[in-house]
Amino acid sequence: MPEATTLAYAREMDARDPMRHFRDRFFIPQHNGQDSLYLCGNSLGLQPKTAEAALKHELEHWKTHGVEGHFRGDLPWMDYHKFLTEQSAHVVGAMPEEVVVMNTLTTNLHLMMVSFYRPDATRFKIIMEAGAFPSDQYAVESQVKWHGFSPEEAIVEVQPRPGEDTLRTEEIIATIEEHGAQTALVLFGGVNYFTGQLFDMQAITEAAHRAGAYAGFDLAHAAGNAHLKLHDWGADFAVWCSYKYLNSGPGGPSGAFVHERHGNNPDLPRFAGWWGHDENERFLMRKGFHPMPGAAGWQLSNAQIFSFAVHKASLDIFYEATMPALRRKSEQLTGYLEELLHSLPTGRFRIITPANPAARGCQLSIFTEQGGKKLFDTLSEQGVIADWREDNLSGKQLPPGEAGVIRVAPTPLYNTFEEVYRFVELLGTA
Template identity: 55%
Template sequence: MNYENSLDYTKQLDKDDPLAYLRNQFHIPKDDKGNDWLYFTGNSLGLQPKQTQKYIQQELDDWAKYGVEGHFEGETPWLPYHEFLTEKMAKIVGAKPLETVVMNTLTTNLHLLMVSFYQPTKQKYKIVIESDAFPSDRYAVQSQLKFHGFDIEDGLVEWKPRAGEELLRIEDLETIVEEQGDEIALLLIGGVNYYTGQYLDIKRIAEIGHAKKCIVGIDLAHGAGNVQPNLHDSGVDFAAWCTYKYLNSGPGSLSGLFVHEKHAHNRELPRFAGWWNHNKDTRFNMRQPFDVMSGAEGWQLSNPPILSMAAIRSSLDLFDTVGMDALREKSEKLTGYFEYLINQIDTDRIKIITPTNPEERGCQLSIQVQHADKSLHQKLTDHHIITDWREPDVIRCAPVPMYNSFEDVFRMVEILKGLL
């Protein structure tokens, strides 16, 4: 697409944007004079939808009005509350409702999934991750290896970029699995890398792993609500993601979990148990032997926190109204314009390490600035621009199609250019 570097052009893009109205559905942080901050950290914490307060207040009112009977009374009874989220969440990640549930938090869910799907033997025990995986993923798999009695240095295999490069190459993963596949039990890969913003080919990763009878799991923390991972069609065995980034559900909110349909009715899979993955029909009988539910619901343990789920329901209703196709279309255009403006800055200090191919990235651009330190991030903050600094020299920026405008992007780049 041919872009122009001018404020008038930017304003016209916003005027022509069919999703521009969504910005008014969110609370935008403001400075002391009431002006909107330029918010580019939806990849860390999404902004609050204005309707979320109403959704949570409804549950507070029902709690006050009904007490424990709120589990059965009210507009959204608490007993089946997680079911109100399932279909809309499944649409976002390209899964079937049977394969999807909202529960717990992200790393907790990854551990629960590894209880079932990481079943090492003396011969086949290694776990593959990206060399720059998000730290909690690294810590989780290290602890799983240690728990099962394996040496971390031997059992953890890293998929690394080539020397002098920032991005991962799928052929290098093929080589790892071809050479060590008989010893690899699990691939646990971040679908969108938190640092570079690279969106990996999830379906190809599944094919590579399954060719050597390895289980394949995906961390979609930076993918859900950002890209369209089509989890069911990808064939991955399991996935998990948080909801507080692109899904705008509030700090520390619950996680989504996916287990592929091919595992849905396997009652022999080892798993931890609690009363909420027991058969719904006999759950309250209390004295029945454990009868695990089919599908992703069979990984639940406890009854859900309703107030957090109310915030998720608020956001999912917005997503369902707009649809991921429209959001993705705007995302590619908005991120493309951001990339164009960054590349217009007349300096050799800046390099975008995120892939240029829109199909290999979401809305995040990771901007590497030579000879910079965190003081540059602080200067941006002083100009009321909220970005995310990652050592040693990268500013992560996410122009989120739900609430960022083309003018946001233009103003941010103008300020950055001045600071440089």
């Protein structure tokens, strides 16, 4: 093999890649007539080429059958959420009855907290990571207030140690143990959106349960990225979006996981809706809510068919590719990106994402405090599509635009080793 820091090496790796044909299943945004270096699947995944046909299929179904489309055809709308369960279960490591596609991410987070955050005078705290995605922070704050508690007292945020960028698992567990008797819920992101840290969800779940609390996860940056095993880990619930790594379009539908020990408990409190009611009695239109077994019992309304159709088109690709195979390529791609970044002169930037492949997904977060936004803009002008987040991690007094993080996410379904090489080459010259 050629030297790793050469273009020949990257091309050799692509030639050997058994997953390389999946790139042809997606539309790649163009820059000056060439494929852009699209490294932003952690914000919005690319469009599957099958998405248009899936949408047209449902438009034709509507045109042909009208309301009877709920009951006719190969994908009757009445059962559409069922056509997504096996693929969704594969993505998150669950049993099919433990998952459902419905609503959007923060809506589902609130619905899960209705069931799994039921504080009382002695057990009322929520433990979460500091720097969680803002929507999670807002949801938790509003839930705490709704129950009459002060966010300052009820929300416990686990901070990195001084001088460190990410959390240690032992610190998370120690915090759970410290507040255990007062903790109602431990709620973490599967992958922190800013640092790219992949948390040890099994260890967090076990610690939460030892403390007598529920464990839930926001998998917005983990679903379709990490190899998840929610059922085996014993998590109580999880939610995720579909427009990032799952490539299901802007505002795509959300997924939810409820472990079978809760999904088969009809007495568990929840906000109820027509579509979560027993489907054998649904059209009798009677009072008295009787939930569907499993996660389907948390549904509120009938499926958003057009967005579900696009989601199915993407999920079918994941089911074909398989998460273990995608994860193997992901570790290779991200590891190659890390290796090339370390070959550049030091001092201009540093990687704040964990070096351990087991503690990260696709994303590497590159922190710079010297002209960071200008550097990012220069890369953008040369066809790199990544993500900039302003944040001064150094603690120094710096003007806006100097310090921040460039988030780069080479995703295994459509990114290549040559793209990683060319990105680092542009970064080095920029």
